[in-house]
Structure formats: C-alpha cells, structure tokens
Amino acid sequence: DTVTIMDIPFMNLTKKDFLYYHLFPRLNRQQKCFVVTANPEIVMRAREDKSYKEAIQSADYVVPDGAGILKAAKYKKTPLQERIPGYDLMLDLLKFADVQGLSCYFLGGKDYVNEKVILEVEKQFPGVKIAGHHHGYSDMDDAKIVEDVQKAEPDLVFVALGLPRQENWIAKHYHRFSKGLFIGIGGSFDVLAG
Ligand code: UDP
Numbered sequence: 320d321t322v323t324i325m326d327i328p329f330m331n332l333t334k335k336d337f338l339y340y341h342l343f344p345r346l347n348r349q350q351k352c353f354v355v356t357a358n359p360e361i362v363m364r365a366r367e368d369k370s371y372k373e374a375i376q377s378a379d380y381v382v383p384d385g386a387g388i389l390k391a392a393k394y395k396k397t398p399l400q401e402r403i404p405g406y407d408l409m410l411d412l413l414k415f416a417d418v419q420g421l422s423c424y425f426l427g428g429k430d431y432v433n434e435k436v437i438l439e440v441e442k443q444f445p446g447v448k449i450a451g452h453h454h455g456y457s458d459m460d461d462a463k464i465v466e467d468v469q470k471a472e473p474d475l476v477f478v479a480l481g482l483p484r485q486e487n488w489i490a491k492h493y494h495r496f497s498k499g500l501f502i503g504i505g506g507s508f509d510v511l512a513g
Contacts, residue, residue, distance in 0.1 A: 322397045325362050327375055329383045329392070334403045337382065338411055346421065346474060346500055353378040353489055354502040356405030358385035361482050371483045374490035382408070406507045412475055412500070413444045422448035424468055424499075426488075427455030427479030428508035435512035455480045465492050476501045479508040 321328040330337065345352045355361070355378040365372040375381060382403040383389060392399040416423055425436050433454040440447055450473035453464055459480065468476060476499050478485040485503030493501065 322392050322395070322399050324388065324391050324395070325366055326372065327357060327362055327365060327381055329357070329388065329399060330380050331399050333400050334407065334411070337380070337403065338408075338415070341380065342412065342500065343415060346415065346419070349474070349498045351493075351496060351498050352380070352500045353493055354408075354500065355381045355486055356384040356403065356408060356502065356504065357381050357388065358505075359387035359391075360385075361486075362388065364483055368483065371487065374483070374486045377490050377493075378486070405502070405504045406510055408502065409477060409504050409507050409511075412502070413440065413447060416475055417444035417446040420446050420448065421474035422450035422471070424450045424471055424473040424476045425452040425479075425508070426459075426464075426468065426476060427453075427485065428512070429456060430454040432508050432512045436508045439511050439513070450474075455484075459484065459488055460491070465495060468492075469495055472497070473499050475499065477507070478503045479505060481505060 320331045322331050355375055365375050383399050384403060384405050389399050389402055425433060433452055437449060437452055450471035451467055478489055480488060489501045
C-alpha cells in the first residue's frame, strides 16, 4: 500500500505496523532490506537528479519523514497515515537489536560524533553487538570501507552521510551484501551523540 509523490512510492503504514509487519520479520529472516526515510528535500533532489531518483526507487521501502510529504499526500487526496521520522525509526531498531542481540554497523558522521555514537549505543543499548563503525569524511567508496562492512556481516547498517550520499552509497554497494537492513538516517548520529 503506497502513495506516489513525484514518482516516489511512499509506504502508507504507521511506524508500529511498518516495524512489526515488515522490518522485524525481515530482520528475523535475515532478509536484506534498503529503507529510505524521505523528507521533502530528498523528493526535490530526486526530481532534479535522475540517478538519485533511481537510487531511491531501488529501495524496498520509502517512508515519509517530514510534514511536507504528508501535506502533499493530503493535497492529492491520498493521505498517508503518519510521519515516520528517521531518528525514531533508528531508536526503535536499536531497541529491537538490543533485545535480540543483533549486530549493527555505524557509518558516517564526523569522527568524534561517530565515536560518541558507539559510546551511547554501548550505554543505552548494551545488548547491541557493535559490528563496526567508520566516520563519513573520507572516500566512502574506498574498497577498505566497503569490505569492512561486508566482512562484519551486520544485521543492521545505519548510514549517516546526508543526502544524496547516503542513499547513493547504499544503492551502489547493496549488491555486495548478503544480508542486512540498510537505512539512511541523515543527521541522527548528531542527535544521538548529543
Ligand atoms: N556527513 C558525513 N559525510 C559527509 C557529509 C555529511 O558523514 O560528507 C554526515 C554529517 O556529519 C551528519 C549527516 O551526515 O551527521 C547529515 O549531514 P547533513 O545534516 O549535512 O545532511 P542532510 O541534513 O542534508 O541529510
């Protein structure tokens, strides 16, 4: 069940249903998954940039992150159930990973922010296994970085490189991974690091 806005198909579910009927079962089955949390900026960027649009369209799920997306859907008379902020989704996924003992990789953010995120996760979600982490201010297509994620075989990969980098990175390297939930979460590491 989706609502299409400017060629981007938005999943029309509450956050709770999305997690319980889609993401948690996929994590339990170790089924690979690409999630985009799209705000109006992402939609506008996709309109101007064909390869970025293709990256977004290659995702398994695009969720509406931003009041502007909900307004556009309502205006089209195909309202979306609710806004799903990327930060909230990240926290819910970390809670699930904590309880289930899943492994997570943290890619992106400034060096000190990335380090602080690891400390916060260890403190707030002690059941999470840290599969690895790397800041987002080097050549992200460097084979070393991609291979590090590959070798770690994480259950979840949080990618905080801002747009369009995070979705482009996931779309470009996705075929190399056999499992993992990949999600672009923008500035969420900055918030978690405090
Ligand atoms: N970021 C990064 N590498 C970059 C650019 C940004 O790791 O080359 C990180 C940045 O530190 C922040 C996140 O990506 O944690 C989101 O960045 P920003 O707020 O600039 O992006 P947007 O709000 O446009 O998604």
